Amino acid sequence: MYERHDTPAALPIYAQVSEVLIREIAAGRLADGQRLPPERQLAASHQVTVRTLRKSLKILEDKGLLERIQGSGNYVRSNPTAQSIYSMFRIELLAGGGLPTAKFLDIRDCEKPTDLPDFGTSNRGTRMRRLRFLNKVPVAVEEIWLDANCGTVCADEVSDSLYRYYQVKLGFWIARAEDYVSIGKTPDWAPPDFRQPAGSPTGFIERLSWEQKPHPVEYSRTWFDTETARYVQRLK
Template structure:
């Protein structure tokens, strides 16, 4: 198993705020806490926090108002990155991470829905982490025609960020079907026996041009995390 490159601290904080916006914990127009208070909450320097906030400004997710503070503004465009990551710990969203298990180029699975025009796809298997603890294993199939030259060296902790920066591919919409499944044999990194009954998510994802480009399956430990979707 391969640890993916560590995410810089400022980007980890930016991603946490992005997740809060996507999940509805931060609403459009809401004022963020004062910068010094936010820095203290996360145990980081104010300069690191300001770098994180600038990243969010650059993404159009917050705006800075001189003399007033920082306000949420990009609820409708949050998408991608961690915007579609729906697993949370009982105490809150948790800091997401990932370890790479394998990357292969294979014929698309026969039981998958239609996605992309190529007959084959890049299959990515990963262990997903929350607060450094195992939370889920996932198998992602990305249409090979949309990601030429795809490989392990082009995958970062946020797969959707990698799609965007490496291939100009932005995931704007997903459809999830949640149920119960059996943990596959390759999913031992989750810490459960093969065949154990776990939470299971089928996902189909659409790119910015309106076409489905990715199909994934996620198996998660319901004793450690829950699938959360907030409507607003």
């Protein structure tokens, strides 16, 4: 399930495991008060060592999502305010949860086309196209535009979590976003791995994202396969 190759901005394995558990708690697949399986069994199910698993569980404990009771076990605790690396990724498998990963198809600097909404302060931007997965199942294709004045995206360093990359490599973070959900058609550049062919009706999300300034700096559009995934927004 987990990516074991080492890239400059890749999530470490223990963080990937914690993200899976956090998303399963948010989806209700792990309920408040539920006792987790013994650590050795849980580690085996996630194909990691017990030592790695314990680092994952420590992240959950620090976020108030886990209570360790000596001699009894580890218990899930609901915490609606807990944030994770993928807190703003709203697509889940139909059964709930799923670890998000991505395959970049194309990254290039170019002039913003006229069909994009107004965002940023430059007439140029970095356009990123990628195929999104949940638990290695292709669920969506994305086209993301970052305003050129926010910095240069390096194809050799960029990772699955763009928001984390922005913060670590470009020195800013996304503070809020607005999503507009509707129906769209699969773009003609979608790869064959995305099971909905070009022109097919799909779920469609447009997003404008803001950093700490009053104007948005990123625009994205996502086409997702409604046969395998759904858009989820949980109110807190």
